[in-house]
Amino acid sequence: MSIHYPSGQGPHLHRTKLVNHLPAPRQSSYSKRGMSLEKEINESNQYYRATHQAVIHKKPTPIQLVKVDYPKRSAAVIKEAYFRRPSTTDYNGVYKGYYIDFDAKETRNKRSFPLKNFHQHQIDHLMACVKQGGICFAFIKFTTLDLLYLLPATKLFAYWQDQQNGGKSSITLTTIKKDGIPVKYGLNPRLQYLPAVDRLIAIYKKGEKNE
Numbered sequence: 001m002s003i004h005y006p007s008g009q010g011p012h013l014h015r016t017k018l019v020n021h022l023p024a025p026r027q028s029s030y031s032k033r034g035m036s037l038e039k040e041i042n043e044s045n046q047y048y049r050a051t052h053q054a055v056i057h058k059k060p061t062p063i064q065l066v067k068v069d070y071p072k073r074s075a076a077v078i079k080e081a082y083f084r085r086p087s088t089t090d091y092n093g094v095y096k097g098y099y100i101d102f103d104a105k106e107t108r109n110k111r112s113f114p115l116k117n118f119h120q121h122q123i124d125h126l127m128a129c130v131k132q133g134g135i136c137f138a139f140i141k142f143t144t145l146d147l148l149y150l151l152p153a154t155k156l157f158a159y160w161q162d163q164q165n166g167g168k169s170s171i172t173l174t175t176i177k178k179d180g181i182p183v184k185y186g187l188n189p190r191l192q193y194l195p196a197v198d199r200l201i202a203i204y205k206k207g208e209k210n211e
Contacts, residue, residue: 037106037141037148041091044189054194056093056100088125089136095194098201101129102150104139112170113140115163123160126153135200139183139193140176147173149180150196152203 038058048054089103103126105117118138126136136153151171159171181196 037104037139037143038090040191041104041139041193044191044193045091045093047189048194054093054095054100056091056095058091059089089122095135095197096201098204099129099132099134100197101126101134101136102139102153104141106141106143108142108144109170110142110144110173112172113142113176114170115160116169118156118160123157127157130154135197135204137197137200140180142173145173148183148191148193149176150183150193150200151176151180152200155179 042058045054045056045058048056089101091104092099092101094100103118103122105113107113107117129136130153138151138153138156139148140151141148159168159175163169181199183191183193183196186192
């Protein structure tokens with residue numbers, strides 16, 4: 001199936017399956033083995049909504065269908081579709097009266113996170129949200145090392161600008177450990193990231209007082 005992207009999207013994403021598949025059975029342990037970061041966040045968000053702690057959702061991607069086949073009366077297969085516009089970030093919502101907006105990224109690298117995982121329109125979107133007082137960040141997972149961090153958007157902006165000026169094209173793990181906030185695994189929810197968001201809110205409040 002062919003997917004046609006608007007300008008601004010990377011060419012490496014030009015062919016994407018839109019057919020949903022049932023996840024493989026997994027152990028009931030809260031271990032993160034075999035789970036994508038997106039699925040971990042989605043399950044945690046579902047728990048946070050059910051317990052009335054936060055209302056955060058994954059943003060839907062607007063798609064225009066072009067060709068659909070019906071091999072069975074009860075099933076449809078999308079053969080061709082267009083993304084109507086470049087996506088912004090992955091998640092947004094409300095927590096403790098604050099607008100929350102973030103993107104989730106994974107890397108198998110052990111020493112650094114490549115900035116090519118982001119796009120300019122995503123950085124622009126986060127900058128606009130920060131200007132309006134939003135709590136924004138990048139959720140970064142080093143899958144090989146089982147390490148997760150929330151990186152404040154303002155830190156990401158600095159690394160992105162440095163790259164634009166001819167600087168490094170990646171952020172070292174050492175830097176992310178210094179500037180980011182670690183996220184822990186637990187039982188309910190499995191990915192306990194709201195305590196890290198609380199720390200970001202505290203940093204935001206401190207910055208407001210110093211202005």
